[in-house]
Amino acid sequence: MQTNLAAWARDTDLGKEADAILRRCVHCGFCTATCPTYQVLGDELDSPRGRIYLIKQVLEGAEPTQSTQQHLDRCLTCRNCETTCPSGVQYGHLIDIGRQIVEERVPRPWAEKAKRKMLRRAMLSPLFGPAMRMGQAVRGLLPEALKRKVPERRAPGALPQVEGHARQVLMLAGCVQPAMMPTIDAATIRVLDAVGIGARIAPGAGCCGAASFHLDAQAAALDQMRANVDAWWPLVQDGAVEAIVMNASGCGAMVKEYAHHLRHDPAYAQRAADIVARVKDVAEIVAPHAAQLRGRLAGKGLRAAYHPPCTLQHWQGLRPLSEQLLADLGFELLPFADKHLCCGSAGAYSVLNPEIALTLRDRKLGAIAPGAPDVILSANIGCIGHLQSGTDTPVRHWIEVVDEHLARA
Numbered sequence: 001m002q003t004n005l006a007a008w009a010r011d012t013d014l015g016k017e018a019d020a021i022l023r024r025c026v027h028c029g030f031c032t033a034t035c036p037t038y039q040v041l042g043d044e045l046d047s048p049r050g051r052i053y054l055i056k057q058v059l060e061g062a063e064p065t066q067s068t069q070q071h072l073d074r075c076l077t078c079r080n081c082e083t084t085c086p087s088g089v090q091y092g093h094l095i096d097i098g099r100q101i102v103e104e105r106v107p108r109p110w111a112e113k114a115k116r117k118m119l120r121r122a123m124l125s126p127l128f129g130p131a132m133r134m135g136q137a138v139r140g141l142l143p144e145a146l147k148r149k150v151p152e153r154r155a156p157g158a159l160p161q162v163e164g165h166a167r168q169v170l171m172l173a174g175c176v177q178p179a180m181m182p183t184i185d186a187a188t189i190r191v192l193d194a195v196g197i198g199a200r201i202a203p204g205a206g207c208c209g210a211a212s213f214h215l216d217a218q219a220a221a222l223d224q225m226r227a228n229v230d231a232w233w234p235l236v237q238d239g240a241v242e243a244i245v246m247n248a249s250g251c252g253a254m255v256k257e258y259a260h261h262l263r264h265d266p267a268y269a270q271r272a273a274d275i276v277a278r279v280k281d282v283a284e285i286v287a288p289h290a291a292q293l294r295g296r297l298a299g300k301g302l303r304a305a306y307h308p309p310c311t312l313q314h315w316q317g318l319r320p321l322s323e324q325l326l327a328d329l330g331f332e333l334l335p336f337a338d339k340h341l342c343c344g345s346a347g348a349y350s351v352l353n354p355e356i357a358l359t360l361r362d363r364k365l366g367a368i369a370p371g372a373p374d375v376i377l378s379a380n381i382g383c384i385g386h387l388q389s390g391t392d393t394p395v396r397h398w399i400e401v402v403d404e405h406l407a408r409a
Contacts, residue, residue, distance in 0.1 A: 001025040001053075006061035014097050015059060022056055023093045024087045025049075031081035031091070036342045040359050042060075045071045048081035048091050064102045066112060072099050074356065076349055077214070078310035078342040092315070093260070096213075103216050110256075113216075119348055120215040124207055127331050130180035144267070148389035149351075151153035156186035160229040162198030169199050169285065170232060170244045172251055175207035177381045184381065187403035188247045188282055194406055195289040199245060204231035209249040214347055222265075225258050229271050236278060244275065247282045247399060249318075249380040250347060253311035255279050281312065282399060283322045283379070290328035297330055304331045305373040306398070307364065307382035307387065310342050322379060326398060338364070345386035355372035361390050375401060 003022050008363070009015030034037050038047035045054065054071060058064045072095065108116075122128060135142065162168075169192065174281040177184055193200045203392040205228050213221035223344045235241045246252030306326055313319035326333055340406035344350060344360030365387060369375060376391070377398040378384050388395040 001056070003056060003060065003313065006393050007102075009059045014101070014148055017171050018055065018059055018094055018097045021090050021249050022052065022059075024089045025052055028086065030084050030086060031089075034080045034340060035078055035358055036078060036080070036086045036344070039341075040356055041074075043071075046074050046289070048075075048089075051066050051075060051095060051098070052089075052091070055101075058098065058101060058105075064106050066106055069106045069108070070101060074353060076310070076342050076344070076346040078346065079314040080310065080340055083314045083340070090294045099216075100218060108216075116215045116348075116352070119351060120211055120217060123175050123211050123348075128176065132176075132179040147311060149385070150361065151180055151385055151388065154181075154183045156182040157190075159186060159187075159189055160193045161191050162189065162200065165193070165196055165198035166360060167197045168241045169197055169280075170235060170241045171199050171204075172208060172228070172244070172246060172248075172255065173201050173205055173250055173292075174248060175211060177248055180385065181381055181397070183400055184247055184397045187397070187400040188245070189291075191286065191399055191406065192245070192282075195292060197285065202231045202235060209256045209261075209346060210250055210254040213254070222261060225261060225272070226265075226268055228255070229258065229262075229268055229275055231272055232275055236275060241278075243278050243280045243285060245280055245282050245285055247379075247397065248382075249281060249309045249312035249316065250382055252279065252281050253315035256316060259382050278287070281316065281318055281322075281379070283318060283325050286399075286402075287321060287325045290325055293402065293406070294328065294330050296409050297402070302401070302405075303334060303371075303374045304332055304401075305334045305368045305371055306331075307334055307343060307368070307376060307378045307383060308339060309378055309383045310346070312379050313340065322398075326377065329402060331377075331398075334368075334373050336371055337367045343383050343387055345380075345382040350382075350386055357386070361386055365390050377401065 001022050003019050005015055005019055029049055035047045044050040051072060071319050075095050077092060077095060077247040121153050124254050139147060139150050189199045207222035207224050209224035212224060232244060245302050256276055259276045262268040262272040306323060308319040308322060323333060342360055343364045344357035350357035376387060376393055376395040384397060
């Protein structure tokens with residue numbers, strides 16, 4: 001694609017990066033075939049190719065409008081288009097640049113701005129946990145729309161003593177997972193303990209930064225990234241831990257991009273790159289021990305539908321490993337159509353764009369339903385909560401189910 005960037009963009013870091021990405025695009029349109037929003041809305045401007053043109057126009061001097069902003073906002077950032085693209089266009093980085101530039105130039109209506117700010121602060125607030133527990137206590141009395149967002153409370157169970165293991169890893173505390181689904185972290189610690197790995201959370205580490213980054217607070221997100229690097233660095237530097245393990249693929253996808261986001265920060269660029277080299281999805285840690293675990297699992301042969309989150313399959317390219325791991329553990333994985341498509345959760349997207357999100361959710365559940373699985377498995381808290389809101393079939397993180405079967409055995 002030929003470009004002619006405006007003077008204000010031509011010599012900036014963002015402009016140079018965007019120009020290099022734009023020039024790789026060959027207009028082929030393969031991305032439109034796998035774009036969830038284009039399939040739902042049928043508007044070229046709600047496809048990757050359309051959004052690329054919008055961003056190109058802005059960088060070449062066109063004045064963005066609220067319509068420009070809306071088309072960019074509607075992107076789920078699933079990166080399915082990157083998996084499809086034959087030219088290697090880094091669309092995810094380009095949409096980040098486009099959103100940042102348009103955000104600086106197009107004032108949002110005050111109600112929309114307030115909603116985004118409140119949503120971000122609510123997820124990051126220390127009061128989120130108590131509020132979630134209160135909501136879970138009265139869940140049966142809540143209106144249906146709100147009830148969908150409040151998962152049933154399950155006790156995390158006792159945790160093992162893991163300090164004695166020779167192998168040690170770090171886990172990310174995250175922002176909403178400990179309050180909404182504490183069983184995921186507890187199950188991760190127990191399963192890793194079962195294969196001789198101790199897992200702990202570093203003091204000072206918190207939200208990965210994704211919530212802020214995608215809700216118009218990129219500077220705040222960078223500060224959260226730096227705080228996590230600071231919390232992990234001493235333990236990584238002295239070799240006390242071999243990996244930083246992610247059990248929420250959305251967080252894993254963001255942390256694996258710390259080196260990219262902090263590349264212009266001389267104090268953090270190299271440390272971020274060293275951190276990224278040690279970030280692993282929990283499936284990457286468990287996979288070498290699959291045979292060992294399978295011999296200890298009760299209830300093998302469970303019929304399961306596995307929904308691979310976009311942040312796992314398109315951002316990190318780990319879908320083949322995850323599905324092979326589940327098969328090796330003895331799960332009967334049921335096929336269904338359009339596994340590559342987003343379920344519509346996409347972090348805060350399901351709150352900001354509920355109609356599109358629910359359409360994609362129902363489409364995904366409609367594809368899964370004919371197989372009548374015993375359980376729907378996934379690897380990201382957002383997908384799990386979103387899918388569960390539309391079905392009576394249990395939706396769980398796969399590591400929770402492995403943990404439960406280990407306990408039964």
